[in-house]
Amino acid sequence: MSDLHIYNSYTRQKEKFEPIVKDHVGMYVCGPTVSGESHMGHARPYITFDVVYRYLTHLGYKVRYVRNITDAGHFEEEGREAQDKVSEKAQLERLEPMELVQKYSNLFHWGMRLFNNIDPNIEPTATGHVIEQISMIQKIMDEGFAYEQNGSVYFDVKKYAEAYPYGKLSGRKIDELLETTRDLDGQDEKRNKVDFALWKKAPPQHIMRWASPWGEGFPGWHIECSAMSSKYLGKEFDLHGGGMDLQFPHHESEIAQSTIAHGCAPARYWMHNNMITINGKKMGKSYNNVIKITELFSGDHPMLEQAYHPMVVRFNILQTHYRSTLDFSNESLQASEKAFRRLWDAYEVLQKLEPGTNDNAGDKELNEKVTKWCNECADFMNDDMNTAKVIANLFEMAPVINGIKGGQVSKEALSADTYKLMLSTFDTYLVEVLGMKPLQVQQDNKIDQVLSLLIEIRNDARTRKDYATSDLIRNKLTEAGVMLKDEKDGSVSYTIE
Numbered sequence: 001m002s003d004l005h006i007y008n009s010y011t012r013q014k015e016k017f018e019p020i021v022k023d024h025v026g027m028y029v030c031g032p033t034v035s036g037e038s039h040m041g042h043a044r045p046y047i048t049f050d051v052v053y054r055y056l057t058h059l060g061y062k063v064r065y066v067r068n069i070t071d072a073g074h075f076e077e078e079g080r081e082a083q084d085k086v087s088e089k090a091q092l093e094r095l096e097p098m099e100l101v102q103k104y105s106n107l108f109h110w111g112m113r114l115f116n117n118i119d120p121n122i123e124p125t126a127t128g129h130v131i132e133q134i135s136m137i138q139k140i141m142d143e144g145f146a147y148e149q150n151g152s153v154y155f156d157v158k159k160y161a162e163a164y165p166y167g168k169l170s171g172r173k174i175d176e177l178l179e180t181t182r183d184l185d186g187q188d189e190k191r192n193k194v195d196f197a198l199w200k201k202a203p204p205q206h207i208m209r210w211a212s213p214w215g216e217g218f219p220g221w222h223i224e225c226s227a228m229s230s231k232y233l234g235k236e237f238d239l240h241g242g243g244m245d246l247q248f249p250h251h252e253s254e255i256a257q258s259t260i261a262h263g264c265a266p267a268r269y270w271m272h273n274n275m276i277t278i279n280g281k282k283m284g285k286s287y288n289n290v291i292k293i294t295e296l297f298s299g300d301h302p303m304l305e306q307a308y309h310p311m312v313v314r315f316n317i318l319q320t321h322y323r324s325t326l327d328f329s330n331e332s333l334q335a336s337e338k339a340f341r342r343l344w345d346a347y348e349v350l351q352k353l354e355p356g357t358n359d360n361a362g363d364k365e366l367n368e369k370v371t372k373w374c375n376e377c378a379d380f381m382n383d384d385m386n387t388a389k390v391i392a393n394l395f396e397m398a399p400v401i402n403g404i405k406g407g408q409v410s411k412e413a414l415s416a417d418t419y420k421l422m423l424s425t426f427d428t429y430l431v432e433v434l435g436m437k438p439l440q441v442q443q444d445n446k447i448d449q450v451l452s453l454l455i456e457i458r459n460d461a462r463t464r465k466d467y468a469t470s471d472l473i474r475n476k477l478t479e480a481g482v483m484l485k486d487e488k489d490g491s492v493s494y495t496i497e
Contacts, residue, residue, distance in 0.1 A: 004059065006239075007323060007384045009247065009270040010169050014384055017269065019238045025061045026237035027053065028229040028267070030246055031123070033070040034104040037292045038111055040313075040328060041243070041276060041283055047314055047435075048273045048322045049241045050117040054433050055381055066232045067120040068225060071101040072127045072208050072218055097208050098127075110479055111293040114310040116435045124228045126219065130210045132227040133219045137198045139261045149189045151201030151215040157194045160256050169255060169270060170248035196253050198223050222253035229266055230258065240267035244274050273322040278303065279329050291328075298483035305330045307483060308337070309439050315340040318387040318434055337439075339395075344438055346398035347426045349405050355419035363413040366400070370418050373397055374425040381433065390429050397422060451482060455492050458484075 004017040019025050029049045032038055046067075056063050112119075126133075137153055140146040146155050160166055161174040177194045197220040202209040209216045229237065235258070242251065251270065258266040275282075278289040291301050299307030316336035320326045373393045380389040401422075403409035414422075430436050454473055461469040474484055484492055 002382070004382045005384060006269050006271060009272045010265075015269065019061065020236065020268065023061060025056050025063045025239060026233035027056070027063055027065050027239040027241065028225070028233055028237060029065070029067045029120075029240075030225055030242040030250065031068040031070060032104075032108050034101050034108060036104060037294060038104075038108045039283075039293060040278070040291045040296060042108075043111075043115065043293065043296075043313060044276055044317050044322075044326060045241070045243045045273050046112060046117055047115055047317050049271075050115075050435060051318065051387060051433065052239075052241065052271065052385060053118060053120075054435055055385060058428070058433055064122070064233065065118075065120040066122045066124065066229060068228050069101075069105060069123060069125045070221070070224065071105070071125050072097070101125075101127075106479060107294070110481070111310075114297065114481065115314050116311070116437055118435075122232050124232065126224040126228075127208075129224065129228050129231065130219060132231055133223045134199075134210075134212050136223060136227045136230075136257070136261050137219075138213065140198065140257060143260050145260045146198055147191065148214050151217060152189065152197060153199040153214055154190050154195040155198055155253070155256065156191065157196065157256070158192045160260065164256070164259055166256060167248075167252065170252050172248055172252070196220065196222060196249060198257075222250055223257060225250070226254050226257045226261070226266065229254075230262060235262035235266070236264050237267055239269045239271060241271045241273075244272040247272060271322075274325050277325060277327045280327060294478055294483070298478075298485045300483075300485050303330075306334075307485060308333050311437055311439055312337045312340060314434075315391075315436065319391055321384075321386055321388045323384070340436070341439065343391075343394060343398060343430070344436070346401045347430060348438075350401045350423055350426060353401070353404060353411070353419070355411065355414065355416050362410060362415070366409075366413055367415055367418045370397060370400060370414065370422055374421050377425055377429045381429075387434060390434070394426065394430060397425075451477075455484070459492065 005014045006017050007013070008015045027049070029045070032042055049067075053063055053065050137146065140155065141148070141153065145160055146153055157166060157177075158174065166172075166174055167177075174194065199212060199214060199217050199219055201215055201217045206218070208218055210218060229240070240251070240254075255265050258264070277283065278287070278291070281287050281289060283289055283291075289303055291303065295301040295304065296308055296313060297310060299305070312333060316328070316333055317326060319336060319339075373396045376393055377390045380386040380393070383389075400409060400414075404411050404413070454477065458470050458473040461467070461473070477484060486492055
C-alpha cells in the first residue's frame with residue numbers, strides 16, 4: 001500500500017487520504033475540559049493523534065494541528081441540568097475560574113510533555129472565542145435551525161434531520177432518539193428532547209457569563225469546536241480526530257452546526273480512537289478505577305502495583321491499533337515495560353554496531369527478511385496508522401541485532417545497505433513516528449539531597465497537619481516532573497521524569 005489510507009468514521013470504510021490543498025493538512029482534535037486533572041482516558045487520544053501528526057509530517061505534509069482547551073461551557077446534556085463544569089469546580093475548590101483553568105491546563109501540558117507529545121500549532125480556548133461562537137449561533141438562527149427560549153438558544157435537531165442525514169457519523173436514528181431520550185429537569189423549554197443547547201442562560205449564582213443578543217449566559221459544549229476549527233482551518237478542513245465517545249453527541253452536533261452555518265460538513269475525514277478499559281471494566285467513578293496521569297506516573301493509586309514511566313504507557317498504547325479496545329492492567333503495563341526495554345536496548349546496540357565490509361549480502365535469505373521487515377513499516381502506517389504491526393516488525397529485527405552483537409550471527413551476514421536500512425527504519429519509526437525516548441534518567445546527587453530536604457519539610461508539615469504546605473510541595477514537585485509516592489511504612493519514594 002503505497003498511499004496513505006485512513007478509516008473514515010463518517011463513511012465507515014478505509015479511504016485514500018487526499019488533502020484539500022496539496023501538501024497541506026488541516027487537523028483538528030478535541031482537547032481536554034480543564035475542570036479537573038487529566039486521567040488515563042486522556043492519554044490514548046492525544047498520543048494517538050500525536051502519532052498521526054508525526055506521520056503526516058514524516059510524509060512531507062505541512063500540518064496545521066489545532067487542539068482546543070475547553071475552559072467554559074462544557075455541560076451535560078443528559079442526567080442533570082445544564083451546568084458549566086469549570087464554574088462548578090472553581091466554587092468547590094474556592095478558586096477563581098481562570099485560576100482553576102490555569103492549574104489544570106498546566107498539569108495537562110506537563111503530562112503531554114512527559115508523553116513526548118508534540119505541541120499543537122494552535123491551542124485556542126473556548127473563553128477566548130466567545131464572539132465567534134455567538135456569531136455562529138446567530139447565523140444558525142438566521143437560517144432557521146435554532147430558536148431562543150427564555151434566554152437560551154437550542155439547535156432544532158428534528159428540523160435538521162428532515163433535510164440532512166443526522167446520525168450518520170454515530171449510527172443513531174432520529175426516531176429512536178426521540179423515543180429514548182429521557183425527560184430531565186430544566187429541559188421542558190426545548191421543542192424536542194433531542195435538541196441541544198448552543199447557548200445557556202446563566203442563573204444568578206453562575207460565575208462565568210458573557211453578554212449576548214439573548215442575555216447573559218455561556219456557550220454550549222458543541223458550538224465551541226465548530227467556531228474554533230472553522231476560524232483556524234476554514235469552513236472545510238481535512239481531518240477531525242477524537243475519542244469514540246465523542247461521536248455522539250459532540251461530533252454529530254458539530255457536523256449539524258457547521259452544515260447549517262457554513263453550507264458544508266467541517267471535515268472530510270473523521271478518525272476516532274477506541275476506548276480503554278481498566279482490568280476489563282469500563283473506566284468510571286463508580287468502579288473507583290479512574291486513574292489520574294499523576295497517579296499513573298507516581299504509582300499512587302490502589303489499583304497500581306508500581307509507578308509507570310510515561311514511555312511505558314505510550315508504548316503500551318501504541319502496541320494496540322487505535323481503533324481496537326485497549327485494556328490497561330498492571331500485567332499489560334509491566335509486560336510493555338519489559339518489551340520496550342528489550343527493543344530500545346536492541347536499538348542502542350544497532351547504533352553502535354560496525355557493519356561488515358561486505359557490499360553484497362552474505363546471507364541472502366536474512367537480508368531479504370530484514371529488508372522486508374523494514375519496508376513493511378511504511379505499508380503498515382499507510383494502512384490506517386497500524387502502529388501495532390510496526391512495533392511487531394521492529395521486534396522481528398531485535399534478535400538479528402543481538403545475534404550480531406553476541407556473535408551468533410556474523411556481521412558479514414548483512415550487506416552494508418541492509419545495515420543502513422535497518423538503522424534508518426529504527427530512527428524513523430521508533431523515534432520519529434512513534435515518538436519513543438529511552439527510559440534511563442540521570443539523577444544528580446545534589447538534586448537527590450535537595451529533594452530529600454523538601455520531602456523532610458513536607459513530612460514535618462504533615463505531622464503538624466499543615467496540609468496546605470504539604471500539598472503545595474507535592475504539587476510543585478509534580479509540576480517539575482518529580483513524582484512522590486507515600487509508602488505504607490510511612491516513608492516517601494520519588495521518581496524523576
